[in-house]
Amino acid sequence: MLVQDRERNCLQCNKRFIPRLYQIKIGTGKYCSINCRNIGVLPKLQTKEAKTKSLETYKKNLAEGKFKHPTGELHPRWKGGEKATIAQGILDGKRQASTKKYRAKNPDKVREWSKTRRKRKLGRLPKGTVKHLIETQNGLCVYCKIDITQKYHVDHIIPLAKCGKHEPSNIQILCPTCNVKKSAKLNFSYEAIC
Numbered sequence: 001m002l003v004q005d006r007e008r009n010c011l012q013c014n015k016r017f018i019p020r021l022y023q024i025k026i027g028t029g030k031y032c033s034i035n036c037r038n039i040g041v042l043p044k045l046q047t048k049e050a051k052t053k054s055l056e057t058y059k060k061n062l063a064e065g066k067f068k069h070p071t072g073e074l075h076p077r078w079k080g081g082e083k084a085t086i087a088q089g090i091l092d093g094k095r096q097a098s099t100k101k102y103r104a105k106n107p108d109k110v111r112e113w114s115k116t117r118r119k120r121k122l123g124r125l126p127k128g129t130v131k132h133l134i135e136t137q138n139g140l141c142v143y144c145k146i147d148i149t150q151k152y153h154v155d156h157i158i159p160l161a162k163c164g165k166h167e168p169s170n171i172q173i174l175c176p177t178c179n180v181k182k183s184a185k186l187n188f189s190y191e192a193i194c
């Protein structure tokens with residue numbers, strides 16, 4: 001088929017254009033651009049009847065087994081689930097970057113959270129509490145058992161966000177990684193995320 005023989009008018013804007021051969025073979029090539037196609041076709045597909053018909057066809061094909069939705073480990077893009085994705089995000093620094101970006105975009109929320117947290121922290125810990133806890137824990141993180149004598153975070157066992165108290169009996173010393181992973185969780189276990 002010659003190029004001149006393929007030339008036609010767009011059904012939407014009436015502009016002359018030349019569709020591709022494969023478009024003609026499959027019965028398309030009626031619109032000069034995606035925008036014209038969307039203006040011409042989408043309103044017909046967005047009607048209530050069209051949506052109902054589409055849903056019925058989908059359910060019928062699914063019941064007949066014409067296609068399957070692979071889920072979990074069967075899905076081709078499976079990466080280990082939610083916990084593995086979170087762990088990977090922490091390792092490659094993407095979670096930290098997204099948190100930093102969110103905080104920069106929402107300074108009012110960050111300020112509000114900080115004020116709320118400071119209000120919950122009534123009073124101060126007695127002098128030497130942290131040092132005593134590090135000695136009691138033999139200089140090891142409660143969860144992963146790595147050395148915390150150089151780098152550590154002071155953590156609330158029952159988080160302040162869950163109405164925990166800011167007192168020595170509710171304090172433990174964690175490595176920074178475990179404290180970030182624990183966040184404001186009540187039932188946190190190191191084995192669940194590793």
